[in-house]
């Protein structure tokens with residue numbers, strides 16, 4: 001079984017606090033785009049939000065999907081990863097951000113295939129930048145690593161990776177086989193990003 005976890009609990013400060021996951025990109029809400037891209041390659045989709053109030057905002061757009069809530073507040077995405085991995089049923093879980101509206105299901109499927117038998121499959125770009133929020137993790141191993149990172153006061157989403165023994169880093173050339181423009185990684189953080197991505 002394969003699970004998909006979409007992190008949507010951010011405060012979108014670079015967006016002036018507006019609910020980033022509900023931004024319209026080409027006429028479709030960003031969260032809907034991510035749910036639709038993941039659905040064909042996973043058996044369940046879980047959405048990680050901060051709290052009940054945020055679920056109220058998102059649920060009309062993603063009916064029938066399961067939500068998890070942060071149990072620890074104010075520490076950023078690691079809290080959402082912890083809650084989501086606790087709930088997920090799959091041995092492997094794709095953990096993705098809600099702000100990648102062109103995320104490519106085939107790229108996520110490829111990461112699942114690569115991760116099989118390992119602790120994680122994490123994309124790495126030519127300059128060395130990694131994409132821990134567009135990656136596939138072995139659920140139990142990653143959950144332990146995330147808990148240890150949180151206990152140690154680590155906040156970076158990349159921190160638990162150092163605690164995993166067997167991470168496969170997947171280069172751009174592999175991802176290009178299914179997404180030649182690497183659009184799957186495009187990230188919306190500011191209002192101007194919406195306009196740029198809508199033009200693609």
Ligand SMILES: Nc1nc2c(ncn2[C@@H]2O[C@H](COP(=O)(O)OP(=O)(O)OP(=O)(O)O)[C@@H](O)[C@H]2O)c(=O)[nH]1
Nearest residue numbers: 007008009010011012013014048076077080097098
């Ligand atoms: N569940 C949960 N998800 C979070 C939290 N903080 C960030 N995220 C998610 O993690 C991903 C990356 O977040 P960022 O873009 O770095 O932060 P952001 O809060 O969304 O935006 P900024 O406030 O502008 O930095 C996004 O999908 C966020 O929704 C959190 O505290 N809880």
